[in-house]
Amino acid sequence: MDWRLALDIAITHLVTKKKQSLVAMLGVLFGISMFLVMISFMTGVNKFLEDLAMDNTPDVHIYNPVEVKNQTIVGLEAKEVDSGSKHDPAAWYVVHHQRPTDELPKIKNAQYIFAELEKLPGVVGVAPEVTTQVFFNNGPVQIQGNINGIDVKKQELLFGLDKKMDEGSLDDLLKGSDVIVIGRGLAEKVSARTGDRVSITTPAGNNLILKVVGIFSFGITTIDDVQSYATLATVQKVLQHDRSYITDLNIKLKNMQMATSFAQNIKKELPAQRVEDWQSANASILAGEKIRDIMTGVISFTLLLVAGFGIYNIMNMNIINKMKDIAILKATGFQGKDITAIFLFQSLIIGILGGLLGLVVGFVFCYLLSRTPFPEGTIIRIDTYPVNFIPLHYVLGILFGFLTTLFAGFFPALKASKIDPVSILRG
Amino acid sequence: MIPILKAVNIIKFFKDPEPFKVLNEVSFEVFKGQFLSIVGKSGCGKSTLLYILSTMDTDFEGGLEIKGENLRQRRQNELAQFRNENLGFVFQFHYLLPEFTALRNVMLPALKLGKYSKEEIEARAIEKLKMVEMNDFAKKLSSRLSGGQQQRVAIARALINDPAIIMADEPTGNLDKANSSRVFEIFRRLAKENHQTIITVTHDLDFAGGSDHIVEMQDGQIIRA
Numbered sequence: 319m320d321w322r323l324a325l326d327i328a329i330t331h332l333v334t335k336k337k338q339s340l341v342a343m344l345g346v347l348f349g350i351s352m353f354l355v356m357i358s359f360m361t362g363v364n365k366f367l368e369d370l371a372m373d374n375t376p377d378v379h380i381y382n383p384v385e386v387k388n389q390t391i392v393g394l395e396a397k398e399v400d401s402g403s404k405h406d407p408a409a410w411y412v413v414h415h416q417r418p419t420d421e422l423p424k425i426k427n428a429q430y431i432f433a434e435l436e437k438l439p440g441v442v443g444v445a446p447e448v449t450t451q452v453f454f455n456n457g458p459v460q461i462q463g464n465i466n467g468i469d470v471k472k473q474e475l476l477f478g479l480d481k482k483m484d485e486g487s488l489d490d491l492l493k494g495s496d497v498i499v500i501g502r503g504l505a506e507k508v509s510a511r512t513g514d515r516v517s518i519t520t521p522a523g524n525n526l527i528l529k530v531v532g533i534f535s536f537g538i539t540t541i542d543d544v545q546s547y548a549t550l551a552t553v554q555k556v557l558q559h560d561r562s563y564i565t566d567l568n569i570k571l572k573n574m575q576m577a578t579s580f581a582q583n584i585k586k587e588l589p590a591q592r593v594e595d596w597q598s599a600n601a602s603i604l605a606g607e608k609i610r611d612i613m614t615g616v617i618s619f620t621l622l623l624v625a626g627f628g629i630y631n632i633m634n635m636n637i638i639n640k641m642k643d644i645a646i647l648k649a650t651g652f653q654g655k656d657i658t659a660i661f662l663f664q665s666l667i668i669g670i671l672g673g674l675l676g677l678v679v680g681f682v683f684c685y686l687l688s689r690t691p692f693p694e695g696t697i698i699r700i701d702t703y704p705v706n707f708i709p710l711h712y713v714l715g716i717l718f719g720f721l722t723t724l725f726a727g728f729f730p731a732l733k734a735s736k737i738d739p740v741s742i743l744r745g
Numbered sequence: 746m747i748p749i750l751k752a753v754n755i756i757k758f759f760k761d762p763e764p765f766k767v768l769n770e771v772s773f774e775v776f777k778g779q780f781l782s783i784v785g786k787s788g789c790g791k792s793t794l795l796y797i798l799s800t801m802d803t804d805f806e807g808g809l810e811i812k813g814e815n816l817r818q819r820r821q822n823e824l825a826q827f828r829n830e831n832l833g834f835v836f837q838f839h840y841l842l843p844e845f846t847a848l849r850n851v852m853l854p855a856l857k858l859g860k861y862s863k864e865e866i867e868a869r870a871i872e873k874l875k876m877v878e879m880n881d882f883a884k885k886l887s888s889r890l891s892g893g894q895q896q897r898v899a900i901a902r903a904l905i906n907d908p909a910i911i912m913a914d915e916p917t918g919n920l921d922k923a924n925s926s927r928v929f930e931i932f933r934r935l936a937k938e939n940h941q942t943i944i945t946v947t948h949d950l951d952f953a954g955g956s957d958h959i960v961e962m963q964d965g966q967i968i969r970a
Binding site: 640645647 | 792796798799801802821825826827828829830834836840841842844845849853854856857858859900902906914
C-alpha cells in the first residue's frame, strides 16, 4: 500500500474542508492546552507546598514528647482482697486525671545517640537542636515565640537555613554570644531590626537580653511570626542547662523516600523517644497532594475524552459526506485498508497539528499564570501562582493528543473501509 | 477464441424486503475488442448483472472468469487490486472526486497501481484527457466542470491503466444528444483501435444500436443475445 497516496488524498480532503478541519483541530488544541495548564499548575502547587513543608521538616525528627501516662492506677481495698479471690469492681480505687511527671524534655544520652546515628548508612547528617518557648518583651507586652538552639554549620549544610536569611548572615551567630536571628513577622511584632537588642523571658522566669544579628523568612507566617535561632550554647545558657541538654535530633537522609522505614528501625532502638518521619509530620499536605493528583487525572481524562468525541463526530460526518467518493475509490481499485489509511491520516493530522498548537497555547497560558500575582495571604507568602515547567508534561500532552485522535479516528475510518460501493453507486 | 469475460449460470437474489430472484441462470461470453450493450426495461436486472461482472458485487451464485482467471474465490482486497489493473468504470452520474482537479482524478487509479513514476502517470493522464478532448480542462477542479465534461474525464480515468475491459452503467443517461454521441464515438474508437472490450448497460437504443453486440434482458434472463 502506498501510504503517501493515502496521505495526499487525506491532505486534499482536509484543505478543501478548511473550516471543518479547523474546528476539529480547535477541539484538540483546547483539550491539550487545558491538560497542560492543569497538570503544570497542580504539580506546581504540589511542589510548592512540599518545598515549603520540607524547608521546616527534617527527613526524620527525634524528640522527647511530653506524655501523659495513659494507664490508670488501680488498687484494691485490702479487706476485699482478704475476703476472697473474687474482685468486686465497686471496691477498686481508680486514679483519674494524672499529671505528667516533672521530666526535662531532653533526649537522654543525646551525644551518644547523635554519634551513633551519624554512623548509620543512608544518613547524610544529624543536626542537634535545643528548642524552647520564650516570651519576647516589647515594652509591657509579652509576645510568645520559640528559640531554636542550633549547630549553625550543620544546619546550613543539611537544611540550607542560611538561604532563608533576609538580613544579616547565619554565620554571625558564631561571632558573638547572646545573639539571635529572628523571623520577619516576629521582628515586626517586637519592633526589632538587625543590630537591636531584644529582651526575653524564659519559662523558668529568667530575663535575658539578646542581640538580633539577622532576620529570616520561610514564607510561612506560622513560622516567621514565632521562630528565632541562636547557637546551641546560647540556648543552653538561656535555659540554664549543661551542654548535654539536647531536645531534638534532625536527621537528613540520602533518600528522603526511605524516611518511613528508617524511622521505624530507629524507633526500635529508642523506645523512649518519639521518632517522626517527614511523611507523617506532613500527612495533611501529602493528602492534599493525592487529592490534587486525582483531580488532575480526572479532569485531564475528561478533556481528552471530549476532544476525542469531537474528532469522532466530525470524522463520522465527514465519512457520511464522502460516501460517494469512497465508493468511487473502491470501484477504481482502492482496497479497504487504503480507505482506512486515508481517514486515519485525516484524524491524525488533526490530532498532531491540534496537539502541537495546544502545546504552544498551553505553554503561553502556563507562562501567563506563572506571572500572575498571587493574592496576599496570611498563612503562606507567595508572589505568583506556582507553575511547573516540565518537558515530560509536554511530551505526555502530544502523546495523549496523538492517541486520542488515533482512537477517535480509528472507528470511523474502519467504518469507511467497510462501505459497500455497489449500494452507493447504484443509488 | 478464448472469451475475455465468461459468466456461467449467474443467480442473484435480493433478500430485502422479501427474497426475490433478480438474475436467473444468466450465462454469456464477451470477446476481446467487442463493444457490447446490455439493454432491457427497468428492473430486468441488467445493472445488477453489470455490478456482478464488475467484481464489486460478490454476493451471487455461479461462475465468473475474466481474462481466464476465476474470480469466485478471490477476497475483497484481491478483487480491488484486480479491478485497479484490469477494469475501467464509467457511471451514470460521472462520480469524479470533487476536491481534485480533472487531471488528479484521472491519475488516482494509476497512482494506486504504482506501475509508473508520477511524471509518467501525469504524461499518460494528459494523453488520455487529450483522447477525450478534455486536456484544456486538466487543471480545473472537477466540481467546476459541466456534466458532459465530467463524463469525458471519467472515461479518461477509466482508461488510465489501459484496462482490458471498460464497463459503463448508463454512460449517456444524464447527457444531451451532442455529448451522448461524443461518448459513443470514444467507446467506438476504443474498441476498434485499442481492442479494448466495452460492456455498457443502456436505455439509449441509438447508443446500443451502434454497438457490435446487443444482449437483451427481461425478468432476470437473457432473451436475445
